[in-house]
Amino acid sequence: MKRLAWWLAGILVIVGSCVGIHELTSYTVQSAQHATITVGSMGSDYDIWQHIAKSQDAKAMGLTIKVKQITDGVQLNKATADGDVDVNAFESWSYYETYNRQNPKEKLAALGTTYLEPMGLYSKKVTSVEAIPDGATIAIADNPSQASRGLLLLQKAGLIKLSANFGALGSLKDIKRNPRHLKFKQIDDTTGPRIIKNVDAVLISNTVALEGHLHVLRDSIYHESFNKSTKANVNILATAAKNKHRASYLKLVKLYHKADIQKYIKQKYYGTKINVNKPLSYFND
Structure with a gap:
């Protein structure tokens, strides 16, 4: 009887531990999925991302977004590299490449394309x-x-x-x-x-x-005009190099190109932000 009691107690401890681990794992995964993403931006992009953050599309994708305004491009890139901003939405591919060349120890990584704003x-x-x-x-x-x-x-x-x-x-x-x-x-x-x-x-x-x-x-x-000669001027979403594969950040690219979001942008900015939904390999072609 004593052996049976100890055996049952052991089973209860093991089961309890497994339940605890499962609950902790589920909580961790759930927290990661619903973590707030801080998007840094400026000017009209700041307004766009405020709209995106409140959109039904963002909610449907399980994304919680906080938009932070930083009006200096270099400072915004540094804030992204340092982790004060998770993702930034303001720069062209050429601006991004220039920053990385000038800051080799604080490099950023591109997540995806957004639009071309003609100069x-x-x-x-x-x-x-x-x-x-x-x-x-x-x-x-x-x-x-x-x-x-x-x-x-x-x-x-x-x-x-x-x-x-x-x-x-x-x-x-x-x-x-x-x-x-x-x-x-x-x-x-x-x-x-x-x-x-x-x-x-x-x-x-x-x-x-x-x-x-x-x-x-x-x-x-x-x-x-939007063509191969202006591909370096296409705007992108960027993050710290270590975060380039983070799934929730990559979701922001898909979110930006949602039909409802694009309709809003086209109407508000009179078609001057030309939607560009291209793979990053587009810049190397």
Whole structure:
């Protein structure tokens, strides 16, 4: 009888332990599935992700999202690398690559694509690229990624010719031909709409243009199109390199491309944020 009692007690302890382990495991898995994801963003992207965080699509996918606004791109990337932000939603592929080159010890990883916002060339003095006069002053961003993007746009417009090896860190020094003797004024890229009357033309990213009540498809005299030549300007979601395979973060990419979310974005931003749902291999093709 004593042996039977000890044997039964042992079974109860083992069963109790297994139940406890199961409950702990279930709780851990459940907690991981419902953990809050902090998305860092700025400008119109901040507004978009606030909408996404409150959407039925997010709830249906079991995602709880907190949106944090950081208005400096470098600081936002550093916050992501440090873990203060889980995922960021603001940067183009070229901006991301430039950051990783300049910060090899705090590298980020891309999760997926979101959209292309066309950069535009704006002017209050002329109505076409052809009308830009000899010796005109063009305002261009003073940060490397936006500057190189702007120079590529000017080349596409036929205004300048760049060196053959021009890349993401290309600068004004890489201009090989300037037949109209254009002058360049480097500016903080957030001030474009405010100085548009002070120069002959200014290159403005669409996020900044929207904040300045400018519509790139309607108000610019020249703008980017979505094709292979502009793939480096496609925006992405990024996270710290160690988190690149985290399932809940990867879900954000699918969430962004949901039909209801895209309908909202198209209506609110007048079609200026062109949806791009491509695999990351698209950038290497």
